[in-house]
Amino acid sequence: DAGVIQSPRHEVTEMGQEVTLRCKPISGHDYLFWYRQTMMRGLELLIYFNNNVPIDDSGMPEDRFSAKMPNASFSTLKIQPSEPRDSAVYFCASSLGGKNIQYFGAGTRLSVL
């Protein structure tokens, strides 16, 4: 298996633009997690899905952030409009079962100018 695949690896955009981050989980995994990592706040859970259904989005910072999982093999995290404080590395992870090992993608490094 190729592991969790995220795209793009790097994204540079200007404030106010829409940003879409993509994730393909490991085939057969039923949980998908989106995290954000910054030096100041560490690794924060934004939202997670079980069988494509959002379970907990309490970590989503504000309405500018939205996440979808239209099917078991694809998820998106969208920021609209983006702001400089959204600059971070965003990780997607998947797992088989909720309390088990999570497999992380390589991350998307987002820079909002």
Add this chain to the structure above:
Amino acid sequence: SQQGEEDPQALSIQEGENATMNCSYKTSINNLQWYRQNSGRGLVHLILIRSNEREKHSGRLRVTLDTSKKSSSLLITASRAADTASYFCATDGFGNEKLTFGTGTRLTIIP
């Protein structure tokens, strides 16, 4: 919050020495996991220890868990340059599937 805190924040040792990192957390847990993150990469799972376990080994890794003190330690024996990375503990509680990650220990192995 049951966020874990790792101690020390940074650790530099000579290759071949043992490295010990500690993690403390705030509330009761179901499992505790340790992950490694190399610079510019995603996190990689190392080991999972359940709340009813006290010690677990995997290769050069040894993890202990003391639920009475709400703490865990990760020992890496005979360190190698390739062990240079950040190490995070992560806990999950009862009733939800979320992992809460600690602040991490940055380990540098000096060749």
